[in-house]
Each structure stands twice: as structure tokens, then as C-alpha cells.
Amino acid sequence: xxxxxxxxxxxxxxxxxxxxxxxxxxxxxxxxxxxxxxxxxxxxxxxxxxxxxxxxxxxxxxxxxxxxxxxxxxxxxxxxxxxxxxxxxxxxxxxxxxxxxxxxxxxxxxxxxxxxxxxxxxxxxxxxxxxxxxxxxxxxxxxxxxxxxxxxxxxxxxxxxxxxxxxxxxxxxxxxxxxx
Numbered sequence: 510x511x512x513x514x515x516x517x518x519x520x521x522x523x524x525x526x527x528x529x530x531x532x533x534x535x536x537x538x539x540x541x542x543x544x545x546x547x548x549x550x551x552x553x554x555x556x557x558x559x560x561x562x563x564x565x566x567x568x569x570x571x572x573x574x575x576x577x578x579x580x581x582x583x584x585x586x587x588x589x590x591x592x593x594x595x596x597x598x599x600x601x602x603x604x605x606x607x608x609x610x611x612x613x614x615x616x617x618x619x620x621x622x623x624x625x626x627x628x629x630x631x632x633x634x635x636x637x638x639x640x641x642x643x644x645x646x647x648x649x650x651x652x653x654x655x656x657x658x659x660x661x662x663x664x665x666x667x668x669x670x671x672x673x674x675x676x677x678x679x680x681x682x683x684x685x686x687x688x689x
Contacts, residue, residue: 536681558589596625604674613654
């Protein structure tokens with residue numbers, strides 16, 4: 510009898526703790542990296558003069574800012590350059606949930622730096638001026654994770670939907686809230 514009472518008290522305490530907290534779903538850093546890698550490489554043209562080949566970004570978690578950062582290797586070539594130039598740029602971004610296809614997407618992208626090896630200053634300035642718009646227009650919709658129907662089945666059955674996305678030191682935590 511005492512054992513049954515202790516078991517019930519423990520289960521009731523666990524249930525109360527869950528009831529007070531929001532349900533959540535965790536996405537690891539490795540899952541994020543794998544999802545992003547599937548969408549690269551990409552190719553863009555700048556003013557018909559320069560072709561940019563964009564390689565798969567290397568993601569970094571920024572939990573103190575609730576953002577992700579990425580170092581992106583690029584290669585610039587084309588008629589205006591005469592040869593190929595390697596480089597990298599750094600961006601960071603927030604995340605948003607897109608309910609229409611149950612994805613977590615890059616949002617509020619900010620280009621932090623551009624480094625090109627051996628490129629003349631004028632062309633580097635052109636790329637620096639063009640890169641933020643190019644990134645905003647083309648990378649903001651990069652999917653960093655897609656929730657599967659089985660990931661959403663239990664929350665959906667409880668009348669919940671994805672709400673908050675929190676960057677942690679290990680990945681993402683997607684919180685749920687009542688459907689509106």
C-alpha cells in the first residue's frame with residue numbers, strides 16, 4: 510500500500526510539472542546541419558558579370574542571441590573576373606516556423622563579413638554591396654528543419670501547434686502552444 514501511494518505521488522508530481530511547462534520538440538545541431546546541406550550547392554549570377562557558387566554552410570549555434578550563424582564558402586568566377594576566386598562570408602539569422610509545410614526556416618538574415626582571396630578591391634566592393642540583397646532574397650527561405658507528421662501527431666491531438674523556437678547549446682527547442 511505504501512509503495513502504491515509513493516508511486517502515485519511521484520507520477521502526480523511528474524504530471525504536474527509537465528502540465529506547468531510547455532511541451533517541446535528538440536532538433537539536434539547535427540540534424541540542422543544535415544537538413545541545410547541538402548539544399549546546397551547553389552549558383553547565383555551578379556549583374557550577369559559574376560557567377561557565385563555557394564557551398565554548404567557550416568552552422569554554429571548562438572543561444573545567447575537565439576540565432577544561428579553560418580560560415581559559407583563561395584567561389585566567384587565569370588566574364589568580369591577572368592578566373593575563379595575562392596572566399597567565404599559569414600551570416601547569422603533567426604528562425605521562424607512555416608505552418609504551410611511544417612518547416613523551420615532562416616529569417617532575418619544578416620551578412621557579417623565577406624573575405625575573397627586575391628580579388629581586386631573594386632570587385633570586392635561590388636560583391637560586398639550586392640551580397641546582402643542576394644542573401645536576403647535567396648537564402649531566407651532555406652529550410653533548416655522539416656517536422657514530420659509523426660512529430661506533430663501528439664501535439665496536434667492535444668490541440669497544440671509549434672510556437673516558439675529557441676536556440677540552445679545543443680540545437681533547437683520547438684515549443685508548442687494552443688492552436689489559435
